[in-house]
Amino acid sequence: MDEVLTGGFSRDQRIGDGVKAARYHCATAVKIFRKWLSSGGNINQGASALFLALLVLGTAVTFIIRRRKGKTRATRPSTPTAPRLEKGQPREFGKWTPSDFCMPTPEPYPDWSVESTKPLPYRPFRYGPNYNVTMGLRTLKHEDWIELDNHFPRFHADKSRRIAERGSKLCITAPEAYPAAVELLTELTEYLPARYPSLYKRTLVGLDNLWSGESFNIVSRPLPEDPMQICARLVQDDLAIMIEKPDGQYYLLAGCIVLPGFWRLTDKFGMPLSKIHTSGDVPQYKQKLEKGMMNLFRRLKPQEMVGRHNYFFQVDDDLGWSWSVGPEDSNVNGHVGWNTAEKGRAIDHHYFRSERQTLRRLPKSGGVVFTIRTYFHKIREVAEEDYVPGRLASAVRSWGDDVSRYKGKERYADVLLEFLDKKTRGAGCKGSRSQP
Structure with missing residues (x-):
């Protein structure tokens, strides 16, 4: 650099x-x-x-x-066709030499409390008139890997309930990804007590959740449950691990996706990275995202961590599964979607759903860990923030046809935009002024 x-x-x-x-x-x-x-x-x-x-x-x-x-x-070097190790030497696809990198021990999160630490107000939308489809990546510090806040009790309860009800459909680890899943569990066991000492305490065999009273043993063999499932119980994020195969593609081979809202792990498990996105009709993936995403996965080093944000709307209050798009076990042309959702629900049913996603490579196994932290708020609450109603309305209007279909705009836009426009007029300049 x-x-x-x-x-x-x-x-x-x-x-x-x-x-x-x-x-x-x-x-x-x-x-x-x-x-x-x-x-x-x-x-x-x-x-x-x-x-x-x-x-x-x-x-x-x-x-x-x-x-x-x-x-x-x-004279700028061309994009390599094969990934490289930390020291720059080429390696074969599907083979990883363990790195000696150890994630730095994080400082405790300042004044963190399970009762009073509010979710960070991520608002990943901007004024139109143009909506650009990009990966929107930014570099993250390792200490900021996992974010917890006072919504932890709700997430913990929803995860526990859904795992008890349908754990085999939400948490799956393929044999070839098992070492990576155990490595992820070990990393979280080291990270969480250091970052959130008022919530987690390190023990000789794992860690204790001081709020819930749970104890987690990560050294017993066999483990009491799928290691990905244990990981999911510890954090508010959903988790997935992508493993590179000899064909150079990264495959989803381990995951605990408990609070996805709109997609199912069973539909995507075992798929390569590109097919995961094309099967989900991600707008402009082939044209604008595929090459950059493949290069990112191949080049990502254990010392690096990147993050991105996205946002959606939901017209029901279920954090785990948005039943408004259809029952979780339904099969509409091979998948569920917005075409089954009720149109024009009242604004009180509208929720702003955003995701904070991180990517990092596990140093020993070489698996790429994907964390998905959901932030879930009533639209009425979000619209009370300065400058948000006008900016959000402008962002929704800037979506192209493909993005609109993907985000289900046709089902809620009339009600949502009417509400946001009214809030903008009522707030004056604070409803529409651009943010830096």
């Missing part, structure tokens, strides 16, 4: 030097022209000569600058 930045600054400096030189020569030409005029030269002939001189000079400078830019682009 430093080399790239240095190259960029060097290129900018060369371009700047060229512009300065052009200014100098132009100024010199003007002085000569003025001197020539004062000596009685013909104005028309002189002006023409000066114009041609400046035109030639400007063209030359532009050509030099573009040529230098072109050379810089040409």
